[in-house]
Amino acid sequence: MIDFPRMAADAAPAADPSPELGALPRWNLDDLYTGPEAPERIADLDWARAEAKAFASDYQGKLETLTREGRLIEAIRRTEALGEKTGRIGSYSYLYYVQNTADPDRAKFLGDMGEALTELSSGLIFFELELNRIDDGVLEAAFAADPELARYRPWFAELRKAKRYQLEDRVEQLFHDKSVSGATAWNRLFDDTMASLKFEVDNQTLGLEGTLNLLTDKREAKREAAFHGLSKTLGANARLFTHITNVLAKDKEISDRWRGFEDIADSRHLANSVEREVVDALEKAVQEAHPRLSHRYYAMKAKWFGKETLNAWDRNAPLPTSDDRVFDWASARDTVMEAYSAFSPELAKVAEPFFAKGWIDAPVTEGKGPGAFAHPTVPSVHPYLMLNYLGKPRDVMTLAHELGHGVHQVLAGPQGPLMAPTPLTLAETASVFGEMLTFRSMLDKTTDKRLRFAMLSSKVEDMLNTVVRQIAFYSFERKVHAARRKGELKTEDLNRFWLEVQAQSLGPAITLNEGYEVFWAYIPHFIHSPFYVYAYAFGDCLVNSLYAQYETASEGFAERYLDLLRAGGSKHHSELLKPFGLDARDPGFWSLGLGMVERLIDELAATAPS
Template sequence: MRTPSPFHDANASAGGKSFGDLPEWDLSDLYAAPDAPEIERDLDWLDAECRSFAADYEGKLAELDAAGMRDCIHRYEKIDSVAGRVMSYAGLRYYQKTTDTGRAKFLSDAQDRITNATTPLVFFSLEVNRIEDARLDALFAQDDALARYRPIFERLRAMRPHQLSDELERFLHDQSVVGAAAWNRLFDETIAGLEFDVEGEEAEGPLGIEATLNLLSDPDRTRREAAAQALARVFGKNIALFARVHNTLAKEKEVEDRWRNMPSPQTGRHLANHVEPEVVEALRDAVVAAYPRLSHRYYELKRKWLGLDKLEVWDRNAPLPMEDPRQVDWDEARETVMTAYADFSPKMAEIAEPFFDKGWIDAGVKPGKAPGAFAHPTVADAHPYVMLNYLGKPRDVMTLAHELGHGVHQVLAAGQGELLSSTPLTLAETASVFGEMLTFRKLLSQAPDANARKVLLAGKVEDMINTVVRQIAFYDFECKLHDARRKGELTPDDINALWMSVQGESLGDAFTFMDGYETFWAYVPHFVHSPFYVYAYAFGDGLVNALYAVYEEGNPDFQEKYFEMLRAGGSKHHKELLAPFGLDASDPAFWDKGLSMIEGMIDELEAMEAQG
């Protein structure tokens, strides 16, 4: 049941009405209202169908013939779809205003109801994992309609070594609503309710976290510093709560991992992503080895451009002195992204069009709205929804391109059906990062002069450093955090020290770090909502850089191959998806190919600097 989460760590912030007519979600394609009778109808159906499903199949899966197993899977898929529709509606309403207690209660009650309804289904994966391989292979050979679900069986069965008793699995299922889900909500509501008194911004009153983070990219260095200091003050005051959230979630994960005999804290994420641990480690090692060639070099350039002896953390996302600080209104942002999509393929723009016209995007910044941006696929028989916090910055245009790429991917993958449409995180970033790249290349080709080209290149390098270098540093922080938690409770100072241990290494000698920056781990939602998610961003960026290089080389029928890859959803392994492009993510040299694209842009920036 896919409850949406604001995973994309977008550079969005507080806004107003000056960017044009910003769209809002129309959730009526899911349900007309929270009191719509269809919601209770669907919940009642789930109660009855889950009981009926268990009565029909519990203890009998191994005896089913091919037709019987196919019918069983179709019924299971329908249950997943109905539950996913309810949870998508409840979750999307909640993220529109996380401080609304009524919306929070509706989400919590829906989660409780669905958890209770689906408890009888816990047997399903347990029994599937007890079926002999030869038996399943024979069933797949007899029925092509069943065989298309083979990837689902393979992913379930990857958990066989880590499966607990039926009774324990039921307990974990029932207990989930007061476990991680409850701590996630506490984190979300705390973050959304924080207020920041930023020196010099008194006329605006206390700012929310998005507005304050937005000031870190303000042209005025004094305002950036004031925002950073305000963030540090508020995080510092709340650090005990954030440390409690992280301690509890990391310990809960350690307990469950230990019972499941998981060899590492990362194993569950790798299994969910359908990616081999050695592939992730090759990615991680390649990026860390490239820190000096990427982030260290770039930030040394930026230090010179800003005319500073040292960069402070509030300079990391500062605009360049030669950058035009103009704001981009919504219509221009839409036109920029849609033109870039259409230039690649009119079909891509056609798929994206309804997002703007049918209430599939919620763009404005509003009190209590979740920070960042995301695209949620909802269910296969509906459509995705995109959330932004649009502020008219050039980076907000790139965020639109990113999330719209997710949306296009999700629309195309929906044809696989509910169980096969969901894409592993490592591949879920493919279309989003590719959409960003198309938009960037379009803008770069239209740059009127060398100065404009420099600004665009620098902006893209910064975005890729944030996506690759910063996310791998985040991944290393998480690895250290979970390893340390296994040895005992972590104080806020312990967690702060782990955070700082990866910051200097990844950012380089161009930086000094203000007092208080050690608490900035506290607001990153990925660590709370989805441990070890973050390497998927670096995976997706490296994959897309390699993929785009193939596109530029004129690979025959690239567009159609690309759409076929997106249509596959979660039905194919990354090796199979990349083969038509002559790429292989399990080859260590693959990651160097992607990183070399970033390095080449920094080479060009250094050459431009040398020429004056």
Template sequence: MSRSRLPLPAFHPADAGAAAETLPEWDLSALYASPDDPAIERDIDAAAKAASDLAGRAKGKLEALLKGPEGAAAFAALIADYEKLQDLLGKVMSYAGLLYSGDTTDPQRMKFYGDVQEKITAISSGLLFFELEINRIDDGLIEAGFADPALAHYRPWLTDIRLDKPYQLEDRVEELFHEKSITAYSAWNRLFDETIAGLRFPVDGEELAIEPTLHLLQEADPAKRKAAAEALGKVFGDNIGIFARITNTLAKDKEISDRWRGFKDIADSRHLANRVEREVVDALVEAVQAAYPRLSHRYYQLKARWMGGETMPYWDRNAPLPGAVTRQVPWVEAKATVLDAYGRFSPRMADIARRFFDEQWIDAPVRPGKSPGAFAHPTVPSAHPYVLLNYLGRTRDVMTLAHELGHGVHQVLAGRQGALMAPTPLTLAETASVFGEMLTFQSLLRSAATPAEKRTLLASKIEDMLNTVVRQIAFYSFERKVHAARREGELTADRINEAWLSVQGESLGPAITFGPGYETFWAYIPHFIHSPFYVYAYAFGDCLVNSLYAVFETAEAGFQDKYFAMLEAGGTKHHKELLQPFGLDASDPAFWQMGLSVIERMIGELEALDAEIARQR
């Protein structure tokens, strides 16, 4: 499942006007009618038969087939069959995953998800040979085959998977790794999800799930923020042993896999999956860390003064500013705001996004057991994406809607590349989402009626950008510390807590004070569990979009066409190829400075606006 945003604080649903609305729930019937739909078993059986048939025709025969009389055309036909099979398997697994995310505490959904996962894993184990065997074919033979248009269609995919060639193991070992995944990292992922969903946090006499508790951290009432923070710290602390066990196990599991495959750096497997060079990521990390004083330290010192002191407790980091102009945003208004912003950029973009509302591709309400945060799931090209939100009616929720719909638009456009080439590396997967968010923010800013309202919007956007860039690079640094230390032996919870506080202090600066309990806040971050080292993709995407939006603001006609061509490419092009039409290059250190300077400039604008408001008083 393609996860997007971390759970971000907003507010308590009991106080929300938005909670009284009837919010949309998704209709999964484009996949299957229900968990009891006979089509599920039929498709699983059909997939098993097709996988067995493909293995019979192809296993141990690919190179000979490519050299044979039908050559590249026959080889391309096999790839096309493999692609159809991947789409079918993905359809079944997508349905199980989406159904499970709607209530991760429901025993029936848990069982259904686990059973489907086991069946799909068993089938896909029999298909592992296909890509492994392709990577044993001589490069020259495959290159010659591209003269045939049918095989040339799959050039990006073949080029892409052959990047994995130095790290692949013999077939039986790959099969073992794959089959044991359901009792290894996948099982620990499920344990994490179910543990988090089952936790309850006592706040002011109520027992709250994690999502509404996190939302309280942006309440206007400081007592509520403090109570929520202390409840989070206490419950995380009471359960820190299990979170430490999950973290230790998954870090060791990754180390074993990396060692067998020959990866040198602890994040190299993620860089490879993202199709981005380690040097590019290192340049991003260094640029952001060097900018901490100019960005997060500067902003939080400013905010601390607004909050009435030289420092502020960690639970005030995402608090509303004193006197902030805030209001509830009904769902119908959120929808109109995002579609209008998208439409101003391109009617085509708004038309695609509108389908998510009209055809019930969005699940918006907060429900007990529902996955926290938000994501857009591409499912498979033969169906369509779905968006999960926990909508509570603040401006930040509107921005999250814009963010996830950006993912959805991207996934719809990339779907034409087919099941093998539609998926986009994580570093580029955030491009459309952050761009859609920026379009929506700029639209809201233009419509701000007063300097005070503009100040509120600007501060909120800066905080989101700091959460996306500075905080995610700090998360990446934390993961590096944990995974590096785990190679030396098992880590105590205290050791993990120390690593967390270290990177938080470095990144957030001296204006934020950390009280007892905050040392455990690493425990709820799902990306550490589901996708190690995923988090730098957020910073990559945000800085990329900042640079891209700067080009858009001064671009002549034709920008939109280039933008849609970039999204439609899916995973068929490297970041250098995708950015070249815009005159951008992520391998250039100046590229990251350009993106970071946008945040720095916005902080300067906020300071100037604040001074203007003070003069008017």
């Protein structure tokens, strides 16, 4: 087990040295708790258990009376205070676990804390249900009489949208209590299994992250070996992943059916505060753009490789004129911070503590969770960023992306526990914008034509992966969940759905080699957050439109942009986009965002080296 040393708030974070990358920062989780058995953690859980019981005793069955008496704000303050404590415990247990998912003690701690938090919160199910039974007129009168309560009007508005899907209190409590042995348990099985898988690549035994990384290796033989290593191990475990997918899709179908959701993705749209027709328009716009975007680009890439078509393991291959630079950690930090600062010194000031105070965990280590993320924790603390940093230019973009999430979460924090969280459709705004700022900054400093071409092509590929690939993921999920409503799915069904959407999105220039059919199995979003994936495409197209405005009318833009981030979840996306003259309901909105990708492909076609 890894124990982090206690540090003063302004002390330098612990770091892992790397001969090539320099000192890579590790998390200092002390701002949450100093360890699993920290007295503060134990005391907080004891307090939360007692407060949850007291909260239920004080308010259950009494909320309408409390509202009529002008005292509802008391309950709001208490629920936020309780959420701060439980959020802190939940955040720490997850971050502590993800540092080494192979450690059984950490896994047990995560499970124990999850069960404890679920148990104490089961007695609080009544709160939102009962709030939604308060008469609209009574609630409006309470808002008019109490400005502090009125500040929470946006939160109540979102809550009211779920009113028609609420169930009787005891059924809601049953759903909640059963989640520990239901969806949560299956999610953990997926994570634990994926963390334990080993992939054989050229007589090397690798984990998932290291194997996936080889798919971007410059050596085709290494890419092909990684592809077959992935295919073999995923195929050998396909029965388990199929079963997990079946169980979770059925679990969602049961919940949707009881609640009365019409469409398989409506619960996600509700959580995202976005209308179904907006997402449908996005999916349609991206699919119609396939010939102009992904099909065209991959055909161009095949020619650059001197091939008629690319194999599946060549899709993310670096170009012959690829950007092979290795950025040590200090260079990556400086590159991103310079880009942020040039756009807004205030934005850079918010970002600086992530590097100075142990808020980033960068190195690839045994058992560490794959990928990268930004965890918001709770408003009274700060977010934590996780990376698996290997020094590639794409890793610099990942740092810029996750740092964008982090500064967004910091800026939204003053909204408080109830309104700081941002819907997924806007949660990617700051991250993708941070990437774009960093990319443009790096491109402007690059004079070598071949290197500029490599950077442009890499950016196009990232955009295609963010927009085209994520919408293909969304289409795959729609097929899976629609088919699951008719009966249990076989691995062959999932494989077929995967190949169908991949062929449609990637086009004829990509060969879907044998073994690729099972690559759906390692995508964690399908397991953890059904239909999450369209948020990436939403965010990318939105940012493309925002950035186009920044380029043409930058005066005052940074201030409006920071205001958007500060709003957190307190405003609907239509209200937040209005100061920029953008409307996601306008069919032309998505075309505007996709047009930026198309223009980059045009530039590549015009400047491709002979």
